[in-house]
Amino acid sequence: MDEDRTITTFLRAARIGIFDLSWNVLCPGCGSVLDAKATLGAVRREVYECQICAAGHEPTLDELVEVTFTVNHRVRKIDAHTPEILPIWEYYRQILWSTAVDLPDPFNAAIENAILESVELPPGGKAILSLPLPTGTVIVFEPATHASQFLDVRGEPTSARQNLSVLFNPIRAPSGMAQLQPGPLRLMLENRADTRVLPAVWLTGAAVHDLLGKRKPFLTANRLLSAGHARAHCASAPSLHVMASRCGRVGAVAWKSGPSPEAPMADRITTIVQLVRPCAERFLTGLLGRNPRPIAPQARQ
Ligand SMILES: [Zn+2]
Numbered sequence: 001m002d003e004d005r006t007i008t009t010f011l012r013a014a015r016i017g018i019f020d021l022s023w024n025v026l027c028p029g030c031g032s033v034l035d036a037k038a039t040l041g042a043v044r045r046e047v048y049e050c051q052i053c054a055a056g057h058e059p060t061l062d063e064l065v066e067v068t069f070t071v072n073h074r075v076r077k078i079d080a081h082t083p084e085i086l087p088i089w090e091y092y093r094q095i096l097w098s099t100a101v102d103l104p105d106p107f108n109a110a111i112e113n114a115i116l117e118s119v120e121l122p123p124g125g126k127a128i129l130s131l132p133l134p135t136g137t138v139i140v141f142e143p144a145t146h147a148s149q150f151l152d153v154r155g156e157p158t159s160a161r162q163n164l165s166v167l168f169n170p171i172r173a174p175s176g177m178a179q180l181q182p183g184p185l186r187l188m189l190e191n192r193a194d195t196r197v198l199p200a201v202w203l204t205g206a207a208v209h210d211l212l213g214k215r216k217p218f219l220t221a222n223r224l225l226s227a228g229h230a231r232a233h234c235a236s237a238p239s240l241h242v243m244a245s246r247c248g249r250v251g252a253v254a255w256k257s258g259p260s261p262e263a264p265m266a267d268r269i270t271t272i273v274q275l276v277r278p279c280a281e282r283f284l285t286g287l288l289g290r291n292p293r294p295i296a297p298q299a300r301q
Contacts (some may be wrong), residue, residue: 007224008070019069023221026064029053030212033066033100034146040065050146052141052202057152065221066098088120088198094145102214114207121168121191128189133162133180136266140187142168142199150177151185158183165190168197210269219226 014021023043025035028048034057043065047056056096059065073081080086083095084236090171093103102251104110116138120128136150149166158181202208 004005017072018075020072022068024066025059026066027096031098032096033098051146054217067219100215100218102216107221108209114211116201123194125191127189131185133185137184137204139202141202142197144195145193151180152179155181161186168193232296265271
């Protein structure tokens with residue numbers, strides 16, 4: 001099947017309401033969807049934080065923005081239209097992880113190897129989990145609120161029970177870190193969000209790598225834009241910030257590897273502008289088409 005024609009067909013179907021198009025910002029570490037927007041222009045933040053990986057990522061078009069098409073609910077009802085009632089691991093599979101993650105088969109067996117425990121809590125719900133903590137890093141992660149609590153488990157094993165409380169609320173707070181010893185843990189969970197939460201206690205290392213370590217090709221925003229397919233979707237609200245970040249990366253590389261530091265500053269800047277310009281030109285061609293209306297020289301600059 002021709003890739004360009006397939007993308008064009010999906011875009012046309014989205015325009016007439018058969019599919020809902022989504023621009024998803026991905027975490028390159030774990031493959032999670034950090035944010036999903038209906039237009040590229042809405043992808044505005046300079047950095048998107050992943051609470052699982054405890055890292056921030058810049059939404060570069062070529063690597064981190066995924067384009068997906070989901071059948072519209074008026075055409076056909078699917079489970080993903082009501083994520084609030086999906087079974088826990090279907091929520092992780094269909095809502096949290098992107099299409100870039102090549103999840104193993106059988107999926108449930110891989111999940112069981114990667115977690116210690118999981119629970120579903122309705123708004124206002126509480127739970128107490130009793131766990132044997134192994135040495136290493138353990139993460140309490142909740143996908144609906146993207147909240148996480150890191151447990152740094154080290155030192156002498158203990159038989160004394162340790163206690164820890166974790167609250168979930170709608171605010172995406174930075175990840176916390178608690179130091180504990182290997183041994184029994186009484187983990188108290190409380191949901192103060194206005195939505196269901198699905199916390200799980202994750203191990204780190206080989207089991208998680210086996211679950212999330214494989215990647216597969218996905219439709220990137222860059223692929224869509226470079227083919228000129230999506231100008232109707234984003235020309236009205238182009239994300240100049242995304243263009244600037246992309247050109248900025250090219251400029252940074254050019255600054256390090258291009259002109260000699262001994263050259264006059266004006267010459268260095270001229271050289272870098274020449275290197276960055278094709279990047280901006282390609283982006284504009286993607287947004288506006290190969291034969292756009294003439295752009296005023298001042299605007300193009
Ligand atoms: Zn991540």
